[in-house]
Amino acid sequence: MEDFINRIECSEISFAFKQLKYTLNKRHRNRQHIEFLHECKQHDVIPRFLNIRLPAVHNEAKKHRIRMSLLKKELRRQYQLSNNIDLRLKFLHHFLLRHLHTIEYSILVDSLVEDTFYINWNADRKRNQKLKFLINQKERTRQQTNRVHTAPPDIIQPNEVHQFHDRFTNLSDVYFSEEEETILNLGHKFAPIPKSFDIHEMAIDIELQIRRDPSFDTLADRVLHTLKCFREKRVKVSDREQIDINKKLRGSIKNIREKVSINDLIITKADKNAGLVILKKHLYIEKTLTFFNDNNILEIKNNPLIKFSNKVNNIIKTSLPTLHKFGETIFSIKERNPQTPKLYSLIKLHKPDRSIRPITSAIGSPTHKVSKFLNKLINGIFKMRSQYSIKNSQELIKNLNSLKLDPHKRYLLISFDIVNLYNNIPVEDTLAILYKQLKDYLEANNDLNLDAIDIENIMALARLASEQNFFIFNDKVYVMKDGLPMGSPFSGPMSEIYLNFVEKLIMLLPLAQYIILWRRYVDDVFCV
Known part of the structure; x- marks a missing residue:
């Protein structure tokens, strides 16, 4: 703590600003983590990071007690960390109040707290989802245990036991x-x-x-x-x-x-x-190349990485004023050593022809951080989600339970999916829809104080993320001529925007009056 105080006292006020922003962010994560641990303790569930391997001599009850003691120890450690963070914040408050007016300082802190909330919004949401998953998993395990203990032995048949597939x-x-x-x-x-x-x-x-x-x-x-x-x-x-x-x-x-x-x-x-x-490796390559031929993916001689990276850097520099409004900097949005995305294929064992699902690893690619920012922007801040889209099967069950049907009428249940979703999304049309939605946001509810230049910068970044459609497979460079980039964090929100537009058009058709329920999960649709 003494070293921290000496560094602040000897530094400029700009360094104290950075330390205040970093410490507020750290305090937010620390408090959220403490709350998460308390919820786990209250519901008697163990977080995954505490599910360490224990000796087989211990039974499950003793293993659970050991892990719960580790959870309590982690809580104590987080509270100690919280005290250290509060001490740093207290000193930073005193230091900055010596150099700023009270009103200036209050505005600064309020702005940083708000930025901290938006920066950690996605992480907080994932943490809550983890907690719900742990609680639901415990409940399912308890129900399965009760069924096993309460079912008569003569009812359980060997062929009714679920057999998991080999790994x-x-x-x-x-x-x-x-x-x-x-x-x-x-x-x-x-x-x-x-x-x-x-x-x-x-x-x-x-x-x-x-x-x-x-x-x-x-x-x-x-x-x-x-x-x-x-x-x-x-x-x-x-x-x-x-x-x-x-x-x-x-x-x-x-x-x-x-x-x-x-x-x-x-x-x-x-x-x-x-x-x-x-x-066999040649079968793996043949299946992947067949997919390329069917989806207009072509081989190119020269790798466009350097040229494209320079373009990315120029657009990021131009868009920095807009990025700063969302708490981003050139270091958080730019890849220092960009790499060409690499494609690999997953084998669909559930399909008779053993076809493949191509996956592009875009981590470290020129626009990966830009795509993550746009994903957070659209899903977390602008919340451009279709009214027909669902998050999981539990939401679908809830919708079905609330559905009221006429017992004297006959209904048809239909399910279908979209073939090669990302490859079949028209990029230019989707960008045009996104531009219109951003302009509507600017006119209706501009909480972030955006202007027309900010919208243009966001669109430039969106177009940039949609243009990174090249990758390496089998030591050769290929480019997608149609559709959204596979493996990009931004392709999901873009496809959601276009499908939302298409679904609204479907609901305007004369036959739409007969649709009782329409729900979609990514590319799978269930209709009544």
């Missing part, structure tokens, strides 16, 4: 042993215990992550102290049985890699989280 599917003609299949069934997130641990590499990785933090010096000292204690107290694995298991695991993993390499196989994920799939 690994072999579509090749290569044989894998039972030990190898056991490892593959553990899924793509499994990793054996490492033989060695390089503490210096970890120190470098941590430093890269915390370097941007305003309190880097203090954090660096704490991390250095923690790593030194870890190195001094580290205990090597001495359990002979565990060492033998690790050796067998590594041997089996080595055999899997050799078989994949020698037989020209590829390991990928299945669609709908259905585990791992192994198939």
